[in-house]
Amino acid sequence: MSPSLGLRVRDWGLEILQTAFRLLPWPTEPGLRSIGTPDESSPVLLTCNYALTVRRLVATLEGCDAWLVVAPTAGINVWCAAAGGHMSTHQIVSALKTSGVAERVRHRDVILPQLAATGVLALEVFRRCRWRVRFGPVSASDLPAYLASGEKTDAMRRIRFSLRDRLEMAASWAAPTALVVGGGALFIRPEWALPLMGLVVAMAVLVFNVYDRLGPRRKTTFALGASVAALAVTWLAGGAAAALATAAIAACFVSALLTYDYTGSTPIEGGSHFEERRWTIAFDLERCDGIFRCWEVCPEACFEKLESERKVALAHDDRCIRCGACIVQCPQDALFFEDEAGARIEPDVIRKYKLNLLGRRSIDAH
Amino acid sequence: MSSLALMRWLEGRPERYDAGMRVLTCGRIARLHAAVAEAAVRSAGDHVLEIGCGTGTVTTLLHARGAHVTAIDQAPEMLEQARLRLPDDESIVWIEQTAAEIDRLPPSRFDAVVLCLCLSDMSPNERAFVLREAVLRLAPGGRVVAADEVRPNGWRGWLQRLWRIPQAALGWLLVGSLSRPIRDLAGELQAVGLRVSGAGTWLLGTLELVVGEREP
Numbered sequence: 001m002s003p004s005l006g007l008r009v010r011d012w013g014l015e016i017l018q019t020a021f022r023l024l025p026w027p028t029e030p031g032l033r034s035i036g037t038p039d040e041s042s043p044v045l046l047t048c049n050y051a052l053t054v055r056r057l058v059a060t061l062e063g064c065d066a067w068l069v070v071a072p073t074a075g076i077n078v079w080c081a082a083a084g085g086h087m088s089t090h091q092i093v094s095a096l097k098t099s100g101v102a103e104r105v106r107h108r109d110v111i112l113p114q115l116a117a118t119g120v121l122a123l124e125v126f127r128r129c130r131w132r133v134r135f136g137p138v139s140a141s142d143l144p145a146y147l148a149s150g151e152k153t154d155a156m157r158r159i160r161f162s163l164r165d166r167l168e169m170a171a172s173w174a175a176p177t178a179l180v181v182g183g184g185a186l187f188i189r190p191e192w193a194l195p196l197m198g199l200v201v202a203m204a205v206l207v208f209n210v211y212d213r214l215g216p217r218r219k220t221t222f223a224l225g226a227s228v229a230a231l232a233v234t235w236l237a238g239g240a241a242a243a244l245a246t247a248a249i250a251a252c253f254v255s256a257l258l259t260y261d262y263t264g265s266t267p268i269e270g271g272s273h274f275e276e277r278r279w280t281i282a283f284d285l286e287r288c289d290g291i292f293r294c295w296e297v298c299p300e301a302c303f304e305k306l307e308s309e310r311k312v313a314l315a316h317d318d319r320c321i322r323c324g325a326c327i328v329q330c331p332q333d334a335l336f337f338e339d340e341a342g343a344r345i346e347p348d349v350i351r352k353y354k355l356n357l358l359g360r361r362s363i364d365a366h
Numbered sequence: 367m368s369s370l371a372l373m374r375w376l377e378g379r380p381e382r383y384d385a386g387m388r389v390l391t392c393g394r395i396a397r398l399h400a401a402v403a404e405a406a407v408r409s410a411g412d413h414v415l416e417i418g419c420g421t422g423t424v425t426t427l428l429h430a431r432g433a434h435v436t437a438i439d440q441a442p443e444m445l446e447q448a449r450l451r452l453p454d455d456e457s458i459v460w461i462e463q464t465a466a467e468i469d470r471l472p473p474s475r476f477d478a479v480v481l482c483l484c485l486s487d488m489s490p491n492e493r494a495f496v497l498r499e500a501v502l503r504l505a506p507g508g509r510v511v512a513a514d515e516v517r518p519n520g521w522r523g524w525l526q527r528l529w530r531i532p533q534a535a536l537g538w539l540l541v542g543s544l545s546r547p548i549r550d551l552a553g554e555l556q557a558v559g560l561r562v563s564g565a566g567t568w569l570l571g572t573l574e575l576v577v578g579e580r581e582p
């Protein structure tokens with residue numbers, strides 16, 4: 001086997017393994033990497049040290065010249081790390097200062113993935129280490145176009161939940177769950193292990209592909225649909241009463257687990273905490289001074305620029321997934337959440353909450 | 367041991383942190399802390415910079431030995447807990463910042479820089495940077511006192527790897543984070559120009575204390 005083929009086979013193996021178990025951290029060595037032949041004016045990109053992200057990013061950037069700072073984010077992907085305290089202002093400041101990138105370039109502009117905006121306070125990074133943070137496109141695949149034009153198009157700002165994303169999410173949910181369910185079944189009724197694993201996989205693929213299109217009573221619809229389908233298949237396969245009951249119970253259980261988890265792990269419904277799901281985004285037009293940070297970081301394109309007035313309009317608040325990025329970044333405290341009763345949750349509280357989940361982050365550092 | 371998976375979990379819960387650490391290290395942690403304080407403070411009035419002070423356990427010992435302590439940590443909750451344990455006077459300065467921001471502190475100022483169980487949380491780049499900058503903060507004749515989880519040689523190293531597997535799994539599941547034991551703590555201190563003068567180990571050689579002196 002030629003080394004390059006061997007390497008490719010290894011990369012593919014890792015790609016599959018890390019996609020199937022992407023809920024686990026897959027750390028790669030943090031530090032500075034060069035892509036192509038960068039010089040002192042080449043762009044500086046910064047990302048997490050999640051192996052899958054870094055490998056895909058490097059592949060996407062083939063043909064570009066850039067510096068890549070891989071920050072130590074505990075081997076977790078950008079969005080989870082940013083929401084979970086592993087990709088915070090602290091890690092960014094630390095990575096920029098210690099990676100040696102400052103000695104390689106003359107400028108002090110760093111491009112972060114847009115989805116890091118929930119956890120990284122751009123103004124604070126500048127205050128602490130004099131690097132200006134720009135939030136690049138949501139998806140790494142848009143980076144070459146973004147670097148070439150320097151412009152972030154509307155499509156680059158919006159989070160996409162493509163078929164590939166959906167299948168990857170399904171795989172990452174199904175693989176560990178199927179292993180647990182199948183492994184458990186081996187101890188009780190070994191012959192049920194494979195069918196149960198099949199059920200888990202089928203339901204995961206379904207949930208990540210149709211659930212958001214099911215309408216308002218989707219939880220019940222999905223649980224019912226899954227149970228009926230599981231019963232039908234078991235009956236057709238000649239299953240007895242015990243098998244039928246197990247199929248129905250398993251379908252309901254997996255459905256409950258999946259639809260609960262779905263909310264926290266997809267960009268369709270935001271907020272992994274129950275209470276947070278009832279918050280709505282609100283806006284104080286008076287305070288807004290049109291810096292458009294919110295517009296730049298909102299992954300659902302909820303904002304529209306009113307260039308003439310130097311203000312934004314919260315034009316699509318119905319799309320909000322409560323990621324909090326706009327509130328965290330707004331220098332004017334013009335954005336905030338409101339709870340169910342209409343009470344205002346102040347930007348500072350949101351920042352503390354969004355930036356402080358693991359007790360590692362705080363905006364008022366000094 | 368800083369790399370313990372459970373420690374990651376405890377980190378988010380400062381109020382349980384100290385008790386948890388005692389259990390996890392079979393009580394050895396207290397001896398390590400005492401040794402660190404003893405190595406750091408040679409006489410009352412010494413200026414000590416403590417990086418990653420956590421809940422202030424070592425800070426308390428340094429203070430008790432009469433040191434003026436500048437204690438930094440990036441976790442506000444940890445600092446809050448630490449503040450409660452110590453008197454609110456001029457002999458202790460608390461700063462919330464990352465270890466990498468050590469370069470904001472005045473040069474040639476401290477008799478000792480203490481890094482207790484925090485180097486293994488850092489990436490190799492961060493460690494090299496922090497140690498280099500730590501040396502610059504030392505007054506002539508000052509010392510870096512570093513204590514951390516290390517990887518011992520031979521069978522002890524393998525025993526440690528085995529012992530870490532369940533912890534690693536737990537750490538991934540709980541908070542998705544894990545630090546790594548340092549391969550050559552003394553070597554890293556030597557690499558920044560320090561003369562290694564003292565060392566001690568605990569828990570089958572998995573916890574190590576190294577003192578590196580700056581030439582007078």
Ligand code: SF4
Pocket residue numbers: 287288289290291292293294295311312329330331332333334335
């Ligand atoms: S970030 Fe704040 S001030 Fe700036 S445009 Fe948005 S709402 Fe207005």
Ligand code: SF4
Pocket residue numbers: 281297298299300301302319320321322323324325326327
């Ligand atoms: S409007 Fe909603 S979705 Fe958009 S950035 Fe703000 S919180 Fe996130």
